[in-house]
Amino acid sequence: MSLEATDRTLEGRAVRGISSSVMGMTIFIASEAIFFGAFFGIYWSTFAAQSVWPPKDIPLPGLVVPSIGVALLVLSGLFMIGAQRTLKNSSYPRGTVVWVAATLVAALAFVVALIAGYQGLAFGIKDGIYPSLFYLMTAIELAHVIGGVVLLLLLVVRASSGELGLRRESAQASALYWYFVVLLGVGIYVVFYPAVTL
Amino acid sequence: MVVLASGCAKQGVSSKAHEVHNLFYVILWLALPVFIFVEGFLLLSVIRFRRRRGDDSEPPQTSGNNVALAVFFAVPLLIITLLLAFGEKTLAQVERPVSGSGESLRVSGSQWQWSADYLKEGVTVAGVTNQRPMVIELPVDKPVHVELVAADVIHEFYVPDLLFMRNAVPGHPNSFSFTPDKLGTYDGRCAQYCGLYHTRMTFVMKVVTPSQFKLWVQQQKKASSPTGSCAITGSEVELEAQHIAWDKSCIGVAAGKPWKLDLENKDSGIAHNFAIYDTSSRKHRYYLSPNVTGPAKKTFTVPALQAGKYYFQCNIHGPAMSGTLIVGPPSES
Amino acid sequence: MATTEVRVRAQPPRPRPQRALDWLTTTDHKKIGIMYLFNSFSFFAIGGAMAMLMRTQLIQPNSMFLSPDLYNQIFTMHGSLMIFLVIFPLLAGFGNYFVPLQIGALDMAFPRVNALSFWLLPVGGLTMVAGFIAKGGAAAAGWTNYAPLSLQGATGEDLWILGLGIVGVSSLLGAINFIVTVLRLRAPGMSMTRLPIFCWATLGTSMLVVLAVPSFTANLVMMFTERHLGTAFFDPGQGGSIANYLNTFWFFGHPEVYMLIMGGWGIISEIVPVFSGKPLFGYRGVILALMLVIALSFSVWGHHMYTTGLVDNSFFSVTTELISIPTGVLFFNWLFTMWKGKLRLEPPMLFAMGFIAMFLIGGIDGVWMAAPAMDYAIHDTYFVVAHIHYVLFGGTLFAVMAAMYYWFPKMTGRFLNRRLGYWHFWLMFIGFNVTFFPMHFLGLEGMPRRIASYPADAGWTTLNAVASAGSYLIAVSMLIAFANLIVSLRKPKDVPDDPWDGYSLEWATSSPPPAHNFDVLPDVRSERPVYDLRKQRLRGDAAQEGGT
């Protein structure tokens, strides 16, 4: 969704400080953090209540594919940092588009890895609390990555059509969102793979 | 108005209930000055500071200061501190298990009736949904320890005259204790909304003399061994659950060989299962089927049983949904 | 320099779309605000009608007027609609209309998002109500929708979940919009310490939404997967726990109730000073109190779970009782605003004083219930129902009515009829108390909430009949209010810019304001810019007279 801001008061004076889009996105991310916090909280309280984690009859997921996936996701985050740098210098918006495109490629590769990871699983969503948490949290992460991809695609399209020639805020906001998604992906990876398999 | 409220708190029929009753008054007396101050201030303002016709002068434009702010914080803080002190004290009294041996009950709530196992006496009493409430009797002045469980949804054991309620939470047994100190018959009910017939999930608590209690226990014992009789129908039995009741109160199967149970559950959204025990006090379990959530029909194979009388029930709804299982040689005809 | 220093600014020309489409496609915060109010009052009529059905059912023992099944659906939908589609959006509606005006802005920060927030509301609400025509009826698990009971529900339950999911997105988008608007679009000179309290309250409400609603969204998502995909979050048999339901619900649920009252506090903090002719007593203290309530509100959710044995009752008792302190500060500030003032007892002021008088009772009820030992005796009884209505109806709804009488002239250019206003107030005030005060006694007598009927020998008959009688009185008062709206809307527009001698910026523009809000914007040098303006004008007049 495009966040179209009326950054103007009565006489259309430019407003100082961070832009409305970036502020709006920051607040949105705060709420997202609470949303995921609910799931992490349940994860934690269940973990604390159980003697064996994951529960005995749950076969552990493989570590390789998800690890590649999360590495790709982190990579996409690094590309995003590159993209954000170009916002400030003269290569904007051309250079930005290249970086964002790289981010997109890495993100899509993560999506592929995540879905591939589902294939090898020996448990279904109905098999208890651990599978419930596993499927729901990874699926919601997936949905967020896809949402981010759409956001970034919009950015690329608008940048190439020259619409972004004037405004950098929506790029900044998208970048923020992307960092959040990456961070979340790493958190979810840690609690479901290394934390239980190692 | 608040003063009026004071007449209405129940006296209670246990020492813990008396403490709660007192707490009601403590809070009342602490809150009353606040109530009178605020409402009085409002009334006084209307009378004294109401603008008179034709008075267009401006009132003094005072707008507060730090001292006032500090007082505004300090006064409620003082009241709250007192209130918490009394509240915590009463809480500790109410939560403390009563000492001494007495009755020990496992009370179980299910949609939509109660059942109670008297653990010492080996007696079980239960209500039947929409037909009759559970009746428990307790000897006066004897401690009662209750373990509260539920198998389907959350319920709540509530006796207004005990000034007490506690949830029966699936997967989380709760326990509490009290000593009833006044003879009488008291209404109890489920206070936690639990679906269609929550309204009718009532029970009765009778506090009686020790001798009356003994008599009652004996009556209950007599009633608890499996009764009834019915024909042995071979190796396949159809059983139907609807409105939290079985369609049969007695089923008969052949001894020594496994048999098929066709279980049909017509209660939509509600789960039932089928369990076989020795008697209604459920010392030994022979069989337990998986849950069937209605509307659905499932067939289970029950392992062979020796000849004899057994007790069966839905483990979720307990004795309210129970009957007699007769295992014997197939009858001719 | 005797005249007011007013900067005249150039106006960006605004296109004027067609009239019918105007409302559907508008992104004007004022029109959206009015649509919010219209939507909420419509749902209020529905929820109120349901309340009348319930009171008619309970007027006598063993009543057969409604089946238990229908009764359960009705109290569930009554509570859900009143909380999510009436009270909250009413405050959001006034916020939409008046926050941009009070801070001297052109519009909200994201006008199109704002329109989206609004349109999601009726969609979500109607989705919930659609349960009544679905097989198995509407949701019937109470507004708290406890698992595992809600897992048994039919299609209506899914519609409830879906509808509230939509409403949740609406309130989240709205909240982000409010926060950015207040933080970034304030007129020159409008520092945070000159911001009207209503804007502070809307800001606070929005912060609560951002930090609490997501927990409810997570709760709804789990409820949905639990019902349809077989997850085990709430299933103790498979490693889940009912605590997962209760904690995610009430972590949201308690901040929610402050979302429902804070806007009301804001309204009262606007009206009481204006009609007392004095500035708000302890402006900074009020802001401090609001922030403390917000902070504390996230630490008290366990007081809804005292009887479950799943939380540390002592801890939650302490935090809950502490909330009374900042709330008390608000009360004392309102009272001392009136002290030595010159009270004009116009309808807005009457409703505002009614708020203080009634919300106090609800708050004190809360103090009883916050003591766990006491709550063991009154939890899930009509005592709680009394509390709910004293804080929500005696509280927020009175504040909303006050706001209605206060701001209607600004929104429409017409006064609401004063005579009818007095009738409305007194009937509502009396009817309200007759209906809900007896419920305290019913609760103490052991009448549980959410029961479709009660036996004749329980001793609850008389008080229930009284309560039902009172509720019809409320209905009459609401009809009067409705008639007042209709009658007043047909009068000519004759309201000046500043009919009440107001303080905040909305009174510096015409009634109703132009599409661009302000032709001229006064300087903001205190938290009462329009008061300053008035004073300057008076001085100016005096100087001129002296000159001639």
Ligand code: HEA
């Ligand atoms: C607008 C909504 C609103 C508000 C503002 C409040 C405010 C408060 N609520 Fe309430 N509450 C609800 C809406 C609200 N509540 C609802 C809807 C439910 C039912 C949910 C359900 O369906 O189960 C509920 C339930 C509820 C419970 C659970 C009851 C139960 O189910 O057993 C409790 C228990 O502690 C509680 C406590 C409080 C307290 C302490 C406050 C305090 O914030 C009140 C503070 C105010 C004052 C105390 C008055 C002013 C203060 C002074 C003048 C200072 C001096 C006063 C003293 C020192 C006492 N509320």
Ligand code: HEA
């Ligand atoms: C803001 C919240 C709010 C409001 C205003 C009300 C208003 C009313 N409520 Fe409700 N109530 C709740 C919130 C609210 N309630 C909640 C949260 C619950 C708990 C639900 C649960 O347990 O899950 C509850 C539960 C509840 C119960 C308990 C049910 C039970 O536990 O079994 C009862 C019983 O009497 C009741 C009664 C009433 C009555 C008589 C009114 C009346 O005051 C209503 C009067 C209104 C009207 C008659 C409408 C008339 C309107 C018009 C004619 C249109 C006018 C148009 C304009 C003004 C523009 N309510």
Ligand code: CUA
């Ligand atoms: Cu069981 Cu209500």
Ligand SMILES: [Cu+2]
């Ligand atoms: Cu609360």
